Amino acid sequence: xxxxxxxxxxxxxxxxxxxxxxxxxxxxxxxxxxxxxxxxxxxxxxxxxxxxxxxxxxxxxxxxxxxxxxxxxxxxxxxxxxxxxxxxxxxxxxxxxxxxxxxxxxxxxxxxxxxxxxxxxxxxxxxxxxxxxxxxxxxxxxxxxxxxxxxxxxxxxxxxxxxxxxxxxxxxxxxxxxxxxxxxxxxxxxxxxxxxxxxxxxxxxxxxxxxxxxxxxxxxxxxxxxxxxxxxxxxxxxxxxxxxxxxxxxxxxxxxxxxxxxxxxxxxxxxxxxxxxxxxxxxxxxxxxxxxxxxx
Numbered sequence: 372x373x374x375x376x377x378x379x380x381x382x383x384x385x386x387x388x389x390x391x392x393x394x395x396x397x398x399x400x401x402x403x404x405x406x407x408x409x410x411x412x413x414x415x416x417x418x419x420x421x422x423x424x425x426x427x428x429x430x431x432x433x434x435x436x437x438x439x440x441x442x443x444x445x446x447x448x449x450x451x452x453x454x455x456x457x458x459x460x461x462x463x464x465x466x467x468x469x470x471x472x473x474x475x476x477x478x479x480x481x482x483x484x485x486x487x488x489x490x491x492x493x494x495x496x497x498x499x500x501x502x503x504x505x506x507x508x509x510x511x512x513x514x515x516x517x518x519x520x521x522x523x524x525x526x527x528x529x530x531x532x533x534x535x536x537x538x539x540x541x542x543x544x545x546x547x548x549x550x551x552x553x554x555x556x557x558x559x560x561x562x563x564x565x566x567x568x569x570x571x572x573x574x575x576x577x578x579x580x581x582x583x584x585x586x587x588x589x590x591x592x593x594x595x596x597x598x599x600x601x602x603x604x605x606x607x608x609x610x611x612x613x614x615x616x617x618x619x620x621x622x623x624x625x626x627x628x629x630x631x632x633x634x635x636x637x638x639x640x641x642x643x644x645x646x647x648x649x650x651x652x653x654x655x656x657x658x659x660x661x662x663x664x665x666x667x
Contacts, residue, residue, distance in 0.1 A: 379413040380444050382406050383421060387441030391431040467656045468497040470507075471516040474595040475640075476500050478615045480516070483663050491655050507645045513653045514644045516660065518569065521641040532664035534639035535613040536570055537632060539625040541605040551628050554579045561607035562589035565598045572610050574634050599625070614640070640664070 385395040386406060396403040414421050421437030433441055471480060476498060487496065499512065507515065507526060522528035538557070545551065548560060558581060562572055576584050589607060592598040595615050602609035603624045611625070613633070619625040642657055649657065 376413055376416055379409040379416070381448065382409040383413055383437070384441050384444040384448055386410065386431070387433055387438070388445055463495055464650065465493045465652050466495045466497070467650075467652050468499060468511060468513045469516065469656065470499040470501060470510070470512045470514075472518065472594075473500040474615060475516060475518065477596055478599070478618070482618065486663065487656070487659050490659055491652075494652055494656065496656070507643070513649070514642060514657060514660075517641050517643050518567075518639060519641070521638070521643070523643060525646070526643050527646050528641045528643045530638045531640040531642045531660060532614065534636040535633040536574060536610050536636065537613065537627055537634070538575070538608050538629055539599070539602055539611040539616055539620065540608045540628055541603055542623065542626050544605040544607075545626055545628055552630070554584075554629060554632070555581050556628075557581065557584055557608065562586070563598050563601050563607040563609040564589055564591040565595055565610065566591055566593055567595065569636065569639075570595065570610055570612055575610055578634050579629075579632050612636075612639075 382395060382399065385398055386392055389395050389398065392406045392410070393403045396406045399406070410422060417440075419436050420434050421440065423432045423434055469480070480498070484496070487494065499510075507513070516531060517523075517528075521530075540548075540560075548556075551557070551560065554575075564572060564586075572584070572586050576582070576586065590601070592601060595612055598609045599611060599616055599619060601607065602611070603619060608628070616625060620627065642660060644653070644657070
């Protein structure tokens with residue numbers, strides 16, 4: 372078994388099924404030259420030709436030996452696919468997979484997971500991080516928490532909680548900058564930018580000004596977590612999401628130089644799941660998320 376060229380066998384089976392190298396390459400998402408290389412390696416390993424040598428526009432076709440091998444390999448792959456599907460569907464009824472963004476996972480969800488374990492000790496939680504609303508069924512995801520303008524087609528989405536945007540900075544920077552307290556003071560401070568368009572400084576300038584604030588200056592970061600870490604290190608002033616920054620404010624790592632001024636974001640976070648009715652364990656996790664969202 373250890374000597375079987377499994378990748379080459381899979382490629383050859385797909386080429387037989389689709390009737391050619393290019394079609395197999397499209398399904399696998401690889402270059403057709405890679406498919407051809409796998410087929411050549413398989414023929415060399417077997418010592419017999421698997422594909423008929425044809426010229427011109429005549430269709431790709433396996434040799435009799437190749438046809439027999441392709442049918443057996445295809446049948447085996449289908450059995451493997453069926454078996455793995457059964458195993459996935461037979462997972463524990465208490466297993467729940469949550470998907471969300473890296474920043475939300477590390478700054479909001481992770482600190483609250485001990486509460487979930489206390490409330491539902493039998494639940495076996497798996498946490499995946501990514502940025503997109505994908506096919507939840509195909510990905511084996513039970514529930515996702517997403518930021519953005521939902522709902523999304525092909526899934527059931529409900530609002531989890533709102534949010535607010537306000538400037539934050541490190542206490543040391545605030546003191547060295549002579550304790551800024553008015554939006555006009557932003558003109559002399561270094562701005563830190565979150566690439567998330569729903570957390571852009573333009574939203575703050577539009578509501579609180581100043582109109583002359585230059586939004587072109589300052590570094591840009593790929594995640595909310597990174598921009599808040601940079602602010603805590605004294606690198607500048609960040610426009611923070613309240614739900615992500617509140618723990619750092621409570622601990623004193625960050626402060627709000629402009630008091631209660633904040634841009635409200637309605638329907639900021641959503642619970643997304645497949646359209647079918649959730650399992651009991653999934654329903655419990657969703658209820659727990661809503662309970663946590665209702666807190667400070």
